[in-house]
């Protein structure tokens with residue numbers, strides 16, 4: 380999230396004379412954001428730049444990374460905007476909706492505005508990897524929540540008074556169900572959700588007082604952590 384703050388940081392031009400890769404990182408403008416981090420290994424953009432020139436990376440690797448690292452290492456706001464949190468420019472969304480302790484949908488859409496044409500998938504990658512539908516979470520007018528996660532049995536409803544059993548997040552079962560409705564597949568849920576534990580805590584007999592059937596149900600032990608990691612383009 381800090382690349383907005385560091386946009387103004389020093390321009391650190393590459394040294395083409397010693398380049399191992401013909402492909403350059405941020406060729407036209409150099410690295411505008413040296414303190415940003417790239418990739419799963421959180422490599423500083425300044426370090427990444429040296430890896431382009433010291434032989435660490437192959438030409439093929441440089442080509443892939445150069446395309447991918449633009450948003451982190453040398454972001455430029457696109458005008459007009461090419462990439463949108465709802466994919467469709469004309470769709471509306473809830474800009475104020477936030478991840479717990481995380482960015483708002485408006486902030487995430489603003490990050491999409493830095494992606495050049497043809498690179499929109501970069502913005503979705505972290506969410507897609509976790510099977511989470513950021514477009515439906517942000518209430519895009521053109522997307523219906525997948526709502527495929529199931530924890531409770533068919534003859535059960537969700538307790539409106541119980542909480543998700545988790546040390547990491549403070550959600551009611553109903554909040555958890557709403558959140559989980561944005562997973563694209565049951566398989567993605569099953570990775571994140573302790574089904575048996577959640578079922579025991581959140582599912583009650585159908586029609587029992589203090590229950591609702593308005594959501595399909597899931598919970599998630601590490602889901603929130605993973606998703607917040609996915610929120611960053613780094």
Ligand SMILES: *[C@@H]1O[C@H](CO)[C@@H](O)[C@H](O)[C@H]1NC(C)=O
Pocket residue numbers: 503507511512513514515522523524525563
């Ligand atoms: C969100 O879900 C819809 C179907 O409900 C699907 O068409 C769309 O591709 C998904 N988008 C993302 C970003 O996962």
